[in-house]
Amino acid sequence: MSESPSINYQRIAEAIIYIQANFKNQPSLEEIADQVHLSPYHFQRMFSDWAGVSPKKFMQFLSIEYAKELLQGKEATLFEAAQETGLSGTGRLHDLFVKIEGMTPGEFKNGGERLQIKYSLSETPFGPIIVASTQIGICHLAFFENEAEALIKMKARFPKANYFHELDLVQQSAIQFFRQDWNKVNLIKLHLHGSPFQLKVWDALLKIPMGNLTTYGSIAAELDNSNASRAVGTAIGSNPVAFLIPCHRVIQSGGKLGGYMWGMTRKSALIGWEAAQRIQETKN
Structure with missing residues (x-):
């Protein structure tokens, strides 16, 4: 068994x-x-x-040396590097998304009382996840160790929303990423609440090719605000969608991993696993 x-x-x-x-x-x-x-x-x-x-x-x-190797010698910008990767296979998740849909003030007003949110629990190669969706798209995805705590944290984001324990097609498409079935994934839309700056940072994260790494400073530079590394770090730290918005691909300029909401061991595992997938894709 x-x-x-x-x-x-x-x-x-x-x-x-x-x-x-x-x-x-x-x-x-x-x-x-x-x-x-x-x-x-x-x-x-x-x-x-x-x-x-x-x-x-x-x-x-x-190893840090591997991280440094990925970061060094990049003449192209983050966005150019993403475009050069191509659209096939695991190369660029961003092209599998329609867009990030920002929630309107009305949708988020009074704790999301107008939102109908479906959620489900699933196992992945990196531990169990909870994933939630509205009629528009994925609004929450998080790794967890304790199911009860995961539900509390999810509902704290939208305390007045109506919740239904139900797996829908949007969630199924998101879960396929963990099963390495990228070619059959439907277009996924993300339905998120955040400030305009946070949404820009999260969108920039989607453009980091799988198996690549970048730095907080590089993200800030791409947003034409090279002095905003700390603000970028804060926005990354509030990312509500694990893995699909790949905040694990952002590390410190010296090669150290930096922080990660879902644990540093998991961040290491994600980086190493993606590097391995990239090598396998190159061989194929």
């Missing part, structure tokens, strides 16, 4: 924590497998199935 993606991710997360703490010592496969209480054979197979690459290769993706 196969194990769920979430259970495997818990073991992967433990391994990532150990790798990050002991990276300079280049731990062996046996040492890492021992930390997650698996045989080296079972761990190698499970990890490779999850990431698409070996634990040793994944270690390289987690």
